[in-house]
Amino acid sequence: MEKKVFQRPKYLKDAVFHYCPGCGHSIIHRLLAEVLEELDIGDKAIGVPPAGCAVLAYNYFDVDMGEAAHGRGAAVATGIKRILPDRIVFTYQGDGDIAAIGTAETIHAANRGENVTVIFVNNGTYGMTGGQMAPTTLPGQNSTTTPGGRDPDRDGPPIDLSQMLAITKGSTYIERTAVNSYKNIKRTKKALTKAFKTQMAGLGFSLVEILSPCPTNWKMSSVDAAKWVDETMTKIFPLKVIKDETGKRIDN
Amino acid sequence: MIGEAAVRAGCRFYAGYPITPQNELTEYAASAMAKLEDGTFIQAESEIAAINMVIGASMAGARAMTSSSSPGISLKQEGISYLAAQELPAVIVNTMRGGPGLGNIAPAQGDYFQATRGGGHGDYRTIVLAPASGQESADLTRKAFDYADKYLTPVMILGDGMMGQMMEPVEFPEPVDLSKLPPKPWVLDGAVGRPSRLIRSLLLDTSVEEDHNWKLARKYETIAREIVGGETYMTEDARLVIIAYGTAARIAKGAVKRVREIGLKVGLFRPYTLFPYPNRMIVEMSRFVKDFLVFEMSTGQMVEDVKLALEGRSNVHFYGRPGGIVSTPDEISKEINSLYHRRHLEEE
Numbered sequence: 221m222e223k224k225v226f227q228r229p230k231y232l233k234d235a236v237f238h239y240c241p242g243c244g245h246s247i248i249h250r251l252l253a254e255v256l257e258e259l260d261i262g263d264k265a266i267g268v269p270p271a272g273c274a275v276l277a278y279n280y281f282d283v284d285m286g287e288a289a290h291g292r293g294a295a296v297a298t299g300i301k302r303i304l305p306d307r308i309v310f311t312y313q314g315d316g317d318i319a320a321i322g323t324a325e326t327i328h329a330a331n332r333g334e335n336v337t338v339i340f341v342n343n344g345t346y347g348m349t350g351g352q353m354a355p356t357t358l359p360g361q362n363s364t365t366t367p368g369g370r371d372p373d374r375d376g377p378p379i380d381l382s383q384m385l386a387i388t389k390g391s392t393y394i395e396r397t398a399v400n401s402y403k404n405i406k407r408t409k410k411a412l413t414k415a416f417k418t419q420m421a422g423l424g425f426s427l428v429e430i431l432s433p434c435p436t437n438w439k440m441s442s443v444d445a446a447k448w449v450d451e452t453m454t455k456i457f458p459l460k461v462i463k464d465e466t467g468k469r470i471d472n
Numbered sequence: 473m474i475g476e477a478a479v480r481a482g483c484r485f486y487a488g489y490p491i492t493p494q495n496e497l498t499e500y501a502a503s504a505m506a507k508l509e510d511g512t513f514i515q516a517e518s519e520i521a522a523i524n525m526v527i528g529a530s531m532a533g534a535r536a537m538t539s540s541s542s543p544g545i546s547l548k549q550e551g552i553s554y555l556a557a558q559e560l561p562a563v564i565v566n567t568m569r570g571g572p573g574l575g576n577i578a579p580a581q582g583d584y585f586q587a588t589r590g591g592g593h594g595d596y597r598t599i600v601l602a603p604a605s606g607q608e609s610a611d612l613t614r615k616a617f618d619y620a621d622k623y624l625t626p627v628m629i630l631g632d633g634m635m636g637q638m639m640e641p642v643e644f645p646e647p648v649d650l651s652k653l654p655p656k657p658w659v660l661d662g663a664v665g666r667p668s669r670l671i672r673s674l675l676l677d678t679s680v681e682e683d684h685n686w687k688l689a690r691k692y693e694t695i696a697r698e699i700v701g702g703e704t705y706m707t708e709d710a711r712l713v714i715i716a717y718g719t720a721a722r723i724a725k726g727a728v729k730r731v732r733e734i735g736l737k738v739g740l741f742r743p744y745t746l747f748p749y750p751n752r753m754i755v756e757m758s759r760f761v762k763d764f765l766v767f768e769m770s771t772g773q774m775v776e777d778v779k780l781a782l783e784g785r786s787n788v789h790f791y792g793r794p795g796g797i798v799s800t801p802d803e804i805s806k807e808i809n810s811l812y813h814r815r816h817l818e819e820e
């Protein structure tokens with residue numbers, strides 16, 4: 221008897237990703253679709269895609285999707301969730317989207333304890349607009365708007381939004397993971413699962429920050445980009461559970 | 473007035489950010505939503521957040537609204553553009569104040585262009601309703617929600633601080649039965665037993681965006697045919713007709729009464745839809761009226777629409793007081809009087 225060991229998850233459409241080879245978005249999409257299926261919540265999920273390389277996420281996820289303006293995902297998700305509290309609402313946002321233009325919306329949604337899940341893809345660059353400095357660009361990292369690399373004295377240091385969100389009383393579960401290795405991908409899936417379980421249990425704001433390679437704008441091979449995440453990015457953005465107040469209220 | 477009318481119109485979601493002179497509405501919404509089992513009120517962190525929360529609530533199927541005053545409405549324009557693009561219903565109240573910039577908190581009409589030309593980026597319009605009394609505020613609020621749902625578009629109620637402060641007896645319509653409203657087959661509420669849905673505004677294919685723009689344009693034409701409206705007052709035998717909306721129209725009405733007492737044949741036309749603009753009603757009047765006086769609490773914005781409507785058929789004069797100055801009927805009647813004689817209208 222044949223056994224299928226690898227197939228398209230139920231909540232991914234039969235479409236070809238537009239992402240560059242080695243891009244973290246592709247992996248994260250797949251993980252997210254798998255988690256929606258395994259938790260059996262895809263039929264009641266409403267996703268909010270951003271402006272950014274993932275703007276076309278709605279072409280891939282086979283769940284209800286409502287596009288938000290750049291950075292406003294948390295506010296749109298708030299409106300949806302307040303009207304439909306028994307649905308599963310998530311946003312999918314890049315670092316520029318969430319940690320620059322959408323900082324206020326995100327912090328206040330977390331502080332209000334909005335019972336939504338945020339997927340924060342940190343690739344240290346503005347992918348969609350062609351590699352300008354992101355709020356998370358590392359010191360010394362090249363970008364098209366930081367000649368000679370990001371200079372913290374001139375450009376400010378990278379911002380750690382997840383830590384800021386952890387301070388808010390309304391946030392419940394925040395973890396930083398990566399998708400640059402098998403081990404980290406597994407960990408990311410576990411974190412996504414936990415984030416959605418947090419929402420399903422009505423425990424408040426959950427967020428998974430995912431360090432995600434952007435070989436194109438980092439101007440690296442996929443292999444080097446994966447390595448760079450471990451060797452450089454995690455020094456500034458260490459992989460860890462940043463906040464977990466779920467306690468025994470959800471099974472892990 | 474608008475708050476209670478909104479609740480009765482079935483509004484179940486309000487998000488807003490404090491700004492004078494419209495805090496009464498936000499505060500009313502806070503207590504009214506708290507009393508409803510299915511009501512949501514959110515004091516947002518900014519006007520940008522508020523309008524985007526309204527977008528979310530609208531995607532989820534609720535009758536949703538936000539309100540603000542001029543500077544805050546500027547911030548909402550991004551969201552209003554998205555509402556128009558995504559064809560989502562929502563009601564936005566602008567209680568205009570003196571500007572530009574922070575300006576002041578006195579009644580003004582300087583946001584006419586912003587309201588009627590779309591306001592945000594892109595090729596779209598917003599339905600704009602301009603009440604001139606408490607009763608009309610209530611009536612037009614009900615209509616605003618109905619129009620928003622019917623035409624799938626944002627609707628703005630354009631008033632000023634004077635209107636907000638008015639104490640007038642109002643008869644509210646019966647609350648709508650939400651279960652009897654037409655279904656919304658586009659709502660995002662989870663793809664149970666149906667294909668997944670998408671609400672978006674990104675249309676990278678230029679021909680698709682062009683089609684969408686034309687579709688919106690045709691919708692605005694339909695709206696213009698179906699809802700356009702204005703009220704005439706003593707225009708039957710008028711040689712001069714004042715055109716004004718909202719608070720300015722109330723003042724102008726007082727002035728018309730005064731000059732009628734001294735025998736001047738003057739009437740008033742008051743548009744209560746500003747987009748669509750009642751062009752045809754003005755053209756109709758121009759068959760008998762050769763002089764129009766547009767009065768606005770601004771340096772002159774609606775006057776451009778009057779000129780566009782008339783296309784040179786009659787003379788268009790303007791009198792304006794911007795910056796939050798509220799003219800008295802006396803002041804306007806003097807203006808009318810002098811124009812009337814300057815134009816030798818008594819001799820015809």
Ligand SMILES: Cc1ncc(C[n+]2csc(CCOP(=O)(O)OP(=O)(O)O)c2C)c(N)n1
Binds near residue numbers: 290314318343
């Ligand atoms: C108001 C507004 N400003 C700017 C843009 C242009 N823009 C689109 S995506 C983006 C940033 C993308 O970077 P990020 O959020 O990090 O996502 P990535 O593309 O890297 O996945 C910008 C600046 C926009 N769409 N809207």
Ligand code: SF4
Binds near residue numbers: 243244343434
């Ligand atoms: S530019 Fe970067 S983030 Fe965007 S698709 Fe390519 S690799 Fe991915």
